[in-house]
Amino acid sequence: MSTHFGGYMGKVLRVDLTTREVRDYPWTDSDRELFLGGKIMAARILSDHIQGPTDPYSEQNLLVFTTGPLTGSGAPSSARWNVSTVSPMTGYIASSNCGGSFGFHLKRAGYDGLVVAGKADQPVWLDITDEKVEFRDAGFLWGKTTSETQELLGKQGGKAVIGPAGENMVRYASIFSQERAAGRGGMGAVMGSKKLKAVGASGKQPIHFADREKNAEANKKWIALLRNHPITGKILPELGTANLLRRMQRHNILATRNFGQGSWSDYDLVSGERMAEYHLIKNTGCLGCPIRCGRVVEVGGKNVKGPELETLGLLGPNLLNNDLNKICEWNYLLDELGMDTMSFGGTLAFAMELQEKGLWNCGLEFGKVDQIPQVIADTACRRGIGALLAEGSKRLAEKFGGHAFAMHVKGLELAAYEPRGAMGQGLGYAVANRGGCHLNSGYMVFMEGLGLAMNGTTRRSKAALAIMMQNLMEGVSAAGTCLFTAYAMIPGFLLDDRKSLLSHSTNVILGLSGPAVQVLNVFQGWMAPFHNPLLPHTRALETLTGMKMSFGRLLSTGERGFNLERLLNIRLGLTGQEDTLPTRLTEECQQPGKEYTRVPIRELKKDFYQKRGWDMNGIPKKRTLKRLSLA
Numbered sequence: 001m002s003t004h005f006g007g008y009m010g011k012v013l014r015v016d017l018t019t020r021e022v023r024d025y026p027w028t029d030s031d032r033e034l035f036l037g038g039k040i041m042a043a044r045i046l047s048d049h050i051q052g053p054t055d056p057y058s059e060q061n062l063l064v065f066t067t068g069p070l071t072g073s074g075a076p077s078s079a080r081w082n083v084s085t086v087s088p089m090t091g092y093i094a095s096s097n098c099g100g101s102f103g104f105h106l107k108r109a110g111y112d113g114l115v116v117a118g119k120a121d122q123p124v125w126l127d128i129t130d131e132k133v134e135f136r137d138a139g140f141l142w143g144k145t146t147s148e149t150q151e152l153l154g155k156q157g158g159k160a161v162i163g164p165a166g167e168n169m170v171r172y173a174s175i176f177s178q179e180r181a182a183g184r185g186g187m188g189a190v191m192g193s194k195k196l197k198a199v200g201a202s203g204k205q206p207i208h209f210a211d212r213e214k215n216a217e218a219n220k221k222w223i224a225l226l227r228n229h230p231i232t233g234k235i236l237p238e239l240g241t242a243n244l245l246r247r248m249q250r251h252n253i254l255a256t257r258n259f260g261q262g263s264w265s266d267y268d269l270v271s272g273e274r275m276a277e278y279h280l281i282k283n284t285g286c287l288g289c290p291i292r293c294g295r296v297v298e299v300g301g302k303n304v305k306g307p308e309l310e311t312l313g314l315l316g317p318n319l320l321n322n323d324l325n326k327i328c329e330w331n332y333l334l335d336e337l338g339m340d341t342m343s344f345g346g347t348l349a350f351a352m353e354l355q356e357k358g359l360w361n362c363g364l365e366f367g368k369v370d371q372i373p374q375v376i377a378d379t380a381c382r383r384g385i386g387a388l389l390a391e392g393s394k395r396l397a398e399k400f401g402g403h404a405f406a407m408h409v410k411g412l413e414l415a416a417y418e419p420r421g422a423m424g425q426g427l428g429y430a431v432a433n434r435g436g437c438h439l440n441s442g443y444m445v446f447m448e449g450l451g452l453a454m455n456g457t458t459r460r461s462k463a464a465l466a467i468m469m470q471n472l473m474e475g476v477s478a479a480g481t482c483l484f485t486a487y488a489m490i491p492g493f494l495l496d497d498r499k500s501l502l503s504h505s506t507n508v509i510l511g512l513s514g515p516a517v518q519v520l521n522v523f524q525g526w527m528a529p530f531h532n533p534l535l536p537h538t539r540a541l542e543t544l545t546g547m548k549m550s551f552g553r554l555l556s557t558g559e560r561g562f563n564l565e566r567l568l569n570i571r572l573g574l575t576g577q578e579d580t581l582p583t584r585l586t587e588e589c590q591q592p593g594k595e596y597t598r599v600p601i602r603e604l605k606k607d608f609y610q611k612r613g614w615d616m617n618g619i620p621k622k623r624t625l626k627r628l629s630l631a
């Protein structure tokens with residue numbers, strides 16, 4: 001083992017599918033201290049290698065699988081791993097944080113990460129154990145669904161696999177581990193382009209602890225915090241992520257009819273409450289997670305994974321589809337074939353509007369949903385209109401027009417939140433490194449209606465808060481735990497009674513907090529050298545690794561990660577002009593005549609660049625990079 005830190009296995013594996021060379025990737029303890037793990041570690045590995053615009057399907061592109069120090073350590077919700085690559089949707093970096101058991105078993109095989117280079121000429125799967133690494137023929141797996149592939153590979157260890165959509169390089173194909181997806185950005189298409197059907201990992205390597213006793217104590221307190229918090233202890237276990245749908249309706253942020261409106265009369269027919277009442281068999285969760293936000297529902301007599309909030313929104317209101325049974329069925333089909341439900345839903349809504357406006361005669365119409373299972377199968381196999389749907393909204397708009405209502409950023413379809421009711425979320429979408437993503441954007445909608453209820457239709461304080469949230473989420477993800485654990489950072493009493501004077505005052509104060517938050521953003525290491533009791537991640541990290549860790553340090557590590565991905569994107573050809581939203585959201589008011597119901601993206605972006613320490617073109621300034629040890 002080549003590390004002094006606990007929590008890490010001390011080795012990163014590099015395999016080349018072209019030459020079949022297997023070797024260690026150099027990764028030092030100072031890299032661990034600066035980049036922690038997960039998506040930040042992957043961004044660093046990609047930026048070591050990628051020197052300019054890169055074809056995502058070329059041999060030059062890498063698929064970088066990483067874990068964080070907390071992965072599999074006994075910390076709550078820590079069966080998480082990350083995969084990063086140059087995305088076939090955007091041409092820029094994409095990262096995806098996934099559950100399932102692959103990350104845990106990759107560490108048991110003795111590795112913190114796996115770098116896959118080159119391309120195989122025949123389908124292969126990689127068999128990684130703590131004794132050897134083998135390239136195995138995957139001919140018998142080719143064409144199989146994600147669950148069939150995992151079954152055929154046997155019960156032992158963890159797997160990361162693609163389905164037929166990945167093999168056919170559907171641009172938004174995903175990678176699956178158990179029923180969990182590394183969903184966004186087209187990771188599965190890159191894996192398919194490399195003819196890599198699956199990676200299996202298993203072994204018995206132990207994880208070392210800097211202080212096992214203190215770490216166990218920290219985890220125990222952390223689990224108690226999650227169990228006692230109204231979101232992570234009650235709402236998520238009872239209703240899953242779908243619990244948020246009603247709140248989205250209330251705040252006018254439920255993407256409806258291809259983001260033409262922010263609410264819908266039939267919303268309750270596809271809500272989390274409706275799913276719990278009529279469809280839920282039981283809840284489930286990733287390995288070792290006390291939250292267990294996953295749903296099990298019945299489709300065609302089988303118990304299968306239920307849809308998440310984003311899927312409900314984008315396959316429900318956004319298509320004017322009020323049939324929850326159908327959403328459960330499509331969700332299952334999309335998972336089996338290995339596609340991102342969000343990009344598929346967004347692309348479908350765009351195609352429906354193209355049809356309505358007479359720009360593409362594809363036969364798809366809002367509210368007419370009987371043919372969708374066939375469309376899903378055709379998309380996975382790139383047949384008929386499916387061959388074009390497989391390209392995503394950006395490329396459809398290049399072919400047929402309709403850019404104003406092609407709801408993507410940089411090529412990645414937006415999540416299910418209509419940002420004209422949540423401007424901070426709009427800003428986040430526009431500047432997120434992987435495109436129209438709710439998580440990479442900083443998930444500002446959590447402050448603007450879903451958790452807290454600060455005013456979503458003003459720009460005040462939004463840039464500073466978005467920066468803080470982005471930095472936090474980058475850090476939490478890199479640590480190797482689920483982003484949902486960060487929900488507990490809002491004190492429960494503010495959520496229990498959202499109408500109380502205290503909750504109301506908090507929302508008002510948050511709206512005015514921009515200048516103070518910005519001071520924290522710049523001097524985080526200096527101002528927050530402590531463990532935040534609502535974010536126990538840092539104490540768990542410190543007692544596990546032996547690394548000095550604090551709330552401020554986690555934030556500055558996250559800031560380093562966000563800037564590193566930005567630098568890589570600039571190297572890949574990104575300009576500030578692409579930090580924007582479709583004009584439907586910036587020039588059309590959601591409520592006619594009410595100017596405050598559109599996203600003033602130019603002003604928000606200018607403020608964001610300045611507060612991030614970037615120049616007016618969105619390029620990080622030298623002094624910012626120096627502060628982050630990225631110079």
Ligand code: SF4
Pocket residue numbers: 077078079099284285286289290291292293294482483484485
């Ligand atoms: S909260 Fe949900 S997604 Fe996160 S680790 Fe737990 S079960 Fe998995």
